[in-house]
Amino acid sequence: MSIGSFLGIETARRGLVAQQRALDTTGHNIANVSTPGYSRQGVALAAGRPLSIAGGGPQGGGMQIGTGVDVVNYQRVRDTFLDLQFRAQAMRLGDASARTRSLDQVELALAEPGDDGIGAQLGRFWSGWSDLANAPEAGAARQSVLDRAGTLAASINALDAHLSGVQAGARTELDVLVADTGDVRAYATELAGLNDSIAAAAARGAQANDLMDRRDTVLDKLSALAQVRVEDVPGRPGALTVFFADVDPAATPLVDGATPADAGAVRAWPLTLPASPGGQLGGLAALADTSSGPVAQYRAELAAVAQTLMTAVNRAYTADGTVAGNFFSAAAGNEAATLAVDPAVTAGNLRAGTGAGSNTTALRMAQLRGRPAPENGADDAYAALVTRIGSEVRAARREEVHAQVLSDAVEDRRQSTSSVSLDEEMTDMIRFQRGYQASARVMSTMDDLLDTLINRTGRVGL
């Protein structure tokens, strides 16, 4: 078999096209240098299918001649293993961040250690009784005791209300995220659409690099919200089945990769979350939990403080046996929210002691200051609550920092693999440009050869 005269021109043309494609891809990379979630792409080049020449070889056998270059594929450079690692850390970080954000508020609401916290107000309350013991006849001292008691009770009420607000806030945030119009569903819908496009491209034998990047970005965001697991779909290349907030393999997937978006790929709403979905939703669910979550426990402890205070004060107030009513009153089971000075107690009838100038009651009350249980115990219980909240906020913050460091480390490795380096692209640009120039040179050389053949052959002597 002979070789056509124009083979060289064809080879040069394919070289030109391949270098141009490579330059296009470099341009695409440079354009996306700061696009979040973008993975750099590369052109997979391969030598073209060679032509076989029968006979004429060194041993009389056949030979092959190269025909230039082919663009085999446009690849995105990405390590899916790092994606899995990143999503695991994103989930941890989402959980820790949600906790830290809310617990920070709790800690700020305590205002401890300081002059405005409940600790200081307890101190002023006891001092009020002591002042009254010094001047049991004075109306001003009685009013002062009442005012301080009222402020103390109101502060405990306010702290409880704040804690309850933190719970309600977490519940609202959680509800908004998983609502019909929430982020989770929006992400799911987007995933189903992307699945369709990617699967359609795959059916045509093409790899939808940029769409896959977008899908990975959505999966990253979703994994910050809760546990995410993805599976390939055997019958539909390119599509992914996404499980959300559930490790149970039999669970209904959030997005069914085998089904097109318009045929119900996204699962039915509303979404019922398991007990511990992980991620931000998991953190929020724990905070919002009204029976065993951290905030619920703080409220229970605060209620115990209020209850202890009320019991101790009332016991001391009625110890003479001659007083009918209590000093503090509160609804049973909800002491922290309802603690108040009993409405029957007024500055006029507030008891300082057994008689007009007697201060026995006030003295007994003043001596409750800082006493441990069973006499009082409220001061100690409150200090223990503050220490506990402090420790847990500290632990949550440390957990967040830890998750952040790990997530940053994985992200660095991911970026190291996938992100665009301008220096690299510049070098590539020079390489491909030179390749293009050289291919063009080959073509003009071929042109010269043909010129010699066509225009000068057979014109000897002319």
Place this chain on the structure above:
Amino acid sequence: MTRITDGMMVRTILRDLGSLEARLRTSQERAATGKDITRPSDDPFRAGRALALRSELEGIRQQQTNVGEATSWSDTTDGAIGRLGETALRARELIVRGATDTMSPTAREAVAAELDQLIAAAKQEANTAYDGRSVFAGTATAVRPYRDADDDYHGDDGVIAREIGPGVAIGINATGRQLLGGGVAAGDDRLLHVLRDAAAHLRAGDPAALSALRTSDLSRMDNVVDGLSQARAAVGAATNRLEIAGQRLALAEETATKLLSDVEDADMARTLIDLTTQRTAYEAALRAGAQIVQPSLLDFLR
């Protein structure tokens, strides 16, 4: 080999700057507030300790107020009992003078009248008030324990106590009943009873009355004077105790304040050095960041 890309470089610089800024902010907060712990999570254990110390300090300061208050009360009581003692001594002298047989009835009447005056003065002294409260009326501080019309004691026997330490309270009052008694009607051999008897004996002027004046009245009067000195000594002892309590509280306040400062306050020298070091590090990071981000291969290509 790890590829380092432009995006990574920017991310790293931003992250490092962020963590430096966070540390700088913590140091700045410490320097500005002078506190090492501004929230429980800065150091939960120390925060709990600070809470306990603050409560202790508040208690100590209140008890200092109480001691000051009680001391003023004691001083008032002490002065009044001292003057009552003087009155009693003067009355004893009059009784001794009036008990002589040679004295004329008119002169005896004059002595009896002076005794009446001393009785009135003693009652007035016993009505002494501190801050509008009768100090010798027990807990019935709103009433005057003695009236001009009768010698009855109108107060009660209540004890007035002040808290001067954690769980420590001392009684600081003496009652009119202990000092002056309730007069003849009460028959208690206290100041008023004895003086009224003595005045009556002087006015009667017969030998039996004068003999009673010399013997029983005088010895009862001695008992009264002794009783008043004892009462004054008791008040003095209470004042002493208050003084000692005051000194102890001052010491306790100093200790608690120092402990609280150890627990809560920032070590200023260290904080300021930290702050300077961190600011230097921050500026260096900014400068390095600016220089790293700038150049790229682009600068060197035609």
